[in-house]
Amino acid sequence: MMRLPVSLQSLVIQCLALLLAAWLTPLLQIPFSYLPALWQFALVQGAIAAGLSFLWRQPAWWPPLHVGFLPAILLAQQASLPAWIYLTAFLLLVLFYWSSFRTRVPLYLSDRKAWHAVASLLPETQAFRFIDLGSGLGGVPLYLAPRFLQGRFYGTETAPAPWLISRLRAGFKRSRVQFMRRDYATLDLADFDVVFAFLSPAVMPALWQQAQAQMRSGSLFISLSFAVEARQPEHVLTLAEGARHTLYAWRM
Numbered sequence: 001m002m003r004l005p006v007s008l009q010s011l012v013i014q015c016l017a018l019l020l021a022a023w024l025t026p027l028l029q030i031p032f033s034y035l036p037a038l039w040q041f042a043l044v045q046g047a048i049a050a051g052l053s054f055l056w057r058q059p060a061w062w063p064p065l066h067v068g069f070l071p072a073i074l075l076a077q078q079a080s081l082p083a084w085i086y087l088t089a090f091l092l093l094v095l096f097y098w099s100s101f102r103t104r105v106p107l108y109l110s111d112r113k114a115w116h117a118v119a120s121l122l123p124e125t126q127a128f129r130f131i132d133l134g135s136g137l138g139g140v141p142l143y144l145a146p147r148f149l150q151g152r153f154y155g156t157e158t159a160p161a162p163w164l165i166s167r168l169r170a171g172f173k174r175s176r177v178q179f180m181r182r183d184y185a186t187l188d189l190a191d192f193d194v195v196f197a198f199l200s201p202a203v204m205p206a207l208w209q210q211a212q213a214q215m216r217s218g219s220l221f222i223s224l225s226f227a228v229e230a231r232q233p234e235h236v237l238t239l240a241e242g243a244r245h246t247l248y249a250w251r252m
């Protein structure tokens with residue numbers, strides 16, 4: 001099967017299912033003299049799309065999304081909402097999720113338990129430079145900065161809305177954290193003593209290569225939830241049950 005990003009796969013699947021459902025409708029009409037209502041058509045299209053999604057081995061949450069997609073459009077049409085609501089929702093999604101269809105890392109946030117565990121790995125007295133790759137709303141460095149006065153904290157984020165929110169939060173808190181709007185792949189990780197990432201399994205192999213090529217010996221690479229296959233971590237902190245709540249750290 002083709003290796004398309006999952007969002008493009010889904011577009012292909014929806015279009016194919018639409019074509020197949022449109023092709024099946026007149027065929028059903030011949031033996032049964034039966035023309036399905038729009039709702040039935042939408043459900044047949046959804047079932048076909050879910051089947052294709054399953055065959056394409058998309059992640060488990062995609063088939064149910066495919067079933068509901070066309071019915072959701074029909075429902076929204078019946079609600080007769082003004083067009084600006086759709087435009088606003090679309091713009092908000094773009095501003096918050098930006099290029100996550102390409103990076104395959106959407107916005108979801110770590111919590112205090114994770115930040116506390118990261119804090120336990122940081123130098124207590126020595127000066128250091130810390131960066132959160134994909135800093136989201138800025139929670140991680142904004143939590144750590146007042147607790148490590150000898151540290152310098154940075155965050156880098158590509159999506160405009162989270163980046164702007166983190167800048168505003170830093171302003172309101174009078175925090176020293178600096179937030180950049182840059183793709184972490186364009187940074188030189190040699191500039192940092194501690195690199196933190198909470199991204200996705202899809203990007204870990206490339207990020208590990210970047211870390212290995214750039215990070216200085218003795219610096220610390222920390223990943224929340226996502227390990228790298230290439231090397232066993234020195235620290236594995238379990239924050240709660242399940243892989244989603246594990247913090248991994250490697251001394252470079």
Ligand SMILES: C[S@@+](CC[C@H](N)C(=O)[O-])C[C@H]1O[C@@H](n2cnc3c(N)ncnc32)[C@H](O)[C@@H]1O
Nearest residue numbers: 103105107108109110134135136157158183184
């Ligand atoms: C899972 S969120 C983590 C947010 C935050 N670090 C936290 O722990 O709450 C990942 C973030 O990384 C951002 N991101 C994804 N790829 C990126 C890249 N190449 N460069 C910078 N940011 C990126 C996404 O926009 C998203 O906001």
